[in-house]
Amino acid sequence: MMRVAVTGIGLVTPLGHSTREVFESACAGRSAIRPFVGAATARLRSPLTATVQFDAAEHFDVQQQRLLDRVTQFAVVAARRAIADSGGALTSLDRDRVGVFLGTGMAGIASMDDGYRTLYADASDRIKPTLILQGMHNAAAAWIGIENRLTGPNLTYSTACSSSGVAIGEVWLRVASGAVDLAVAGGSEAPLALGSMKAWEAMHTLASSDVAAPSASCKPFSKNRSGMVLGEGAAIVLLEPMDAALARNATIHGELIGYGLTTDSSHIARPSAQGQASAMRAALQSAGITADEVDSINAHGTGTLANDVAETSAIRSVFGDRAGVIPVSATKAIHGHLLGAAGAIECVLALLAMRHRIALPTMHLEQSDPECDLDYVAKVARPGAAGDIMLSNSFAFGGTNAVLVLRSSQ
C-alpha cells in the first residue's frame, strides 16, 4: 500500500471560499449561522441556516447556470480551486487514471423541489427538460469529470451525513492500492429548499433559535443543545501517492493514513455508540496505529441530543482513560451541518488544524451535558494542541459510520 497525500484543497463554504479565510473563521469561532431570509421564512419553525455567498454568474455561463443545480455549481467551483491549489497535479497524468469520488446526501434537491412545485402548486404538466440532469445524484461528479476530461472512475456516494467521509475514505483505498493515480474527492450539498428544510424540521433534528444570539444556536455537546442547523457548500481535496507528490515538489497539506467504515444495521436514525466505536477501531487498525497515538479528534458533533451522547460514549469506549484528555472539536457549531459535504469540510479543517498546530474550538459550549464529559476545546482555539494524528468522524442516518485517520504534513 502506498502512502496517500492531500495536495489540493478547494472550498465553497458558509465560512468563506479560501482555505485561509475558512481556517481563520474556524479558529476565531466566527459562526456563519444566520436567520434564514427568504419567501419561506414564515413557514419554518426555526429559520436558521448557514448559507454560502455565491454568485453563479461569476462562475458559469447562462446555459450552465440552467443546467447545473446549486449543488453541482458548488462542487465544480470547489474542484477548480482544489486543482488550481495542487500546483499542476493533473498536468502530466493519463486522465484514464484520474477519478472523481463525491459525496452528496440530497443532490439537486432544490431543482427537484422547484420542478415539483410547478406540478403540484402551479398545476402545470410541464417540467423543464433539464430537471433529471439537474437533480440526479451523480450530476456534480459528472460535471467535474466533464470539465476536466477525467475519464477514470466517476463515483457518487450517498450515505446521508457520512457521504463525503465515505468518498474520501474509498479514495484512500484506491490511491493506496494503485487503482488510480489521482483522485478528486469530497462532497457537496445545497439542501436549502423549502421541501427539504421542512422535511428536516419534521424530524425534530433542527436547533431552535437562540433568541439572544441566533448564530450561536447550534451548541454541540452542550447541556442546552437543541439540534443542528442546516448548511450548504462543498469541499474538495486532491489525493495522490505521496511519492508522486514529493517527486513533483507539491505542497502537501497532510496525509490520509487510514479509514474505518462500519454500519449500525440497527436503527435507521438512532446512532449506535457501538457502531461508531467500531468504525474508529477499524480506522486505527487500517492505519496501523493504536488509540494512544491519536492526538485529537474532529467530532461528528451535530448538536443533536442523540448524536453527541452516542459519540461521547463511542470515544470513551475506544480511548478508555485517555478519552478525557484528547481535544475534541465540533465545528458544525459555526458552519452548520453540510450533510453530504460535512465529512469533507471537516476533513479539511482537521488537516488545516494540524498544519497550523491549533485545536479548533467547539463554539457555544457554556456547560457540557453531564453525559458529554470529554475535552471539547470549548469556545477558544488551543494553540499547540492539534498534534500530528487526528481522527475525523462522520456518522449518518442509515447507520453508515466513516472515520478518516489524518496525519500532519509537518
Added chain:
Amino acid sequence: MTTTDRIIAMLVKDFKVDPDRLSPAGRLEDIGIDSLGLAELLFNIEDEFHLKLPDVPLDLATFGDVVRYVDEQIAAQSTLLTVDPASAQDTQVVP
C-alpha cells in the same frame, strides 16, 4: 416580430448564439444546440408562443426546420382554438 425574429431573440438570450451565424439552412448542432438544447428551446418556445407542442420525437436539424415547425404549430393550434377551445387537443381538424 416574425417567428424567425422571436426565435433568434431566444437563441441569443438563452443560448448566447451569435445571430450572424444563423441561416435557415444552418444546422443546430453547428451553433451548439444539441438534442438537450433543442428540448430546452422547444420548452421555451411553448412559453414564448403560448403553444403546446406534441410530445413526439422531432426531426429538426436546422434553424429553418425549427421556424417552419413553429409556424405550422401556430397555424394548427389557431385553427383548433377557433373550432373548440375546450377540446382542441383531441379534435381532428381538416384544414
